[in-house]
Amino acid sequence: MNRATITFAALLLIAVPLSLLAGRVWIDPATTANAALILAELRLPRAVLALVIGGGLGAAGAAMQGYLRNPLADPGLFGIAPGAALGAVIALYIGAGSTLLLSGFALLGAGGAMALLALIAGRTANPAHGIALFTLAGMMIASLAGALTSLAISLSPNAFAMSNIVTWLMGALTDRGWSDVTMAAPLTLAGLLVLWRAGRWLDALTLGEEAARSMGVNPTKLMGLMVLGTGLTVGTGVAVAGIIGFVGLIVPHLVRPLTDKRPSSLIVPSALAGALLVLVADVVCRILPLVTELRLGIALSLIGAPFFLVLLLRMRRGLA
Secondary structure, three states, X not given: OOHHHHHHXXXXXXXXXXXXXXXXXXXXXXXXXOHHHHHHHHHHHHHHHHHHHHHHHHHHXXXXXXXXXXXXXXXXXXXXXXXXXXXXXXXXXXXXXXXXXXXXXXXXXXXXXXXXXXXXHOOOOOHHHHHHHHHHHHHHHHHHHHHXXXXXXXXXXXXXXXXXXXXXXXXXXXXXXXXXXXXXXXXHHHHHHHHHHHHHHHHHHOOOHHHHHHOOOXXXXXXXXXXXXXXXXHHHHHHHHOOOOOHHXXXXXXXXXXXXXXXXXXXXXXXXXXXXXXXXXXXXXXXXXXXXXXXXXXXXXXXXXXXXXXXXXXXXXXXX
16 A cells, blocks of 8 residues: 555545535534434435545546546546536436436446447557547547537527536536435446556556557557446546546646556555545535535636646646
């Protein structure tokens, strides 16, 4: 267990109990009426869901940056998050707003994006072009899914449906319960295991594609693991919480200095750091003195966009 894993695990042990007490109304278990019920049915499932979603997004970002060998890579690049969002928007558009149906449509959207990505990127005969094609295919899918989502919004049958779609796309953990946790946790855990399994091959890939092939790396199988692992982690997060961006970009950069910088040693600490980031951001959204609660997706975008700009400026100075 490396230093980063221990550090973020310890921080989570501190943050989780505090997150259960924080909110518009701070809870004192000794004096607050119905404190146990509030904690068990409202605060705890929301905290667990934040950990699950953040862990999946953080690990997906670390694995993607290792696979593409690009520190600016983010899970949205694959088109899986926009695909999942499109599926959920279709559910809202036709009035299927229940949690089960919304999640089902979102996972179908993620699965469709995964299948299309594998179909396009998996047909190259030259492994040297595989990563570039994988990236371009993901960008195309993301652009297409975004356009179709905008079309669905513009063709909304009424203002209420449009409001529901736009609000959901902002991303939040408000009003989530144990049913959401029960659906999201197993799928995200499966995705994390797939990404962890790919870690050894991602290490080999840092030496170059030819060297990786000589070490037994199967490019097609590795691509399949990346598509499946990222689809499960990112797609599940979108299914239950909407679009929550920049976690997969920010977290690996915070964790990398605490590790030996190998992709395999970055995945687990990034999952823990992603869980911590989403949990803390959700707490901040709850305690801000605003008329309505700030949406989690907006809060993380306000953090992530300047962070991304700083990374770009650093890369520009490095190339100068």
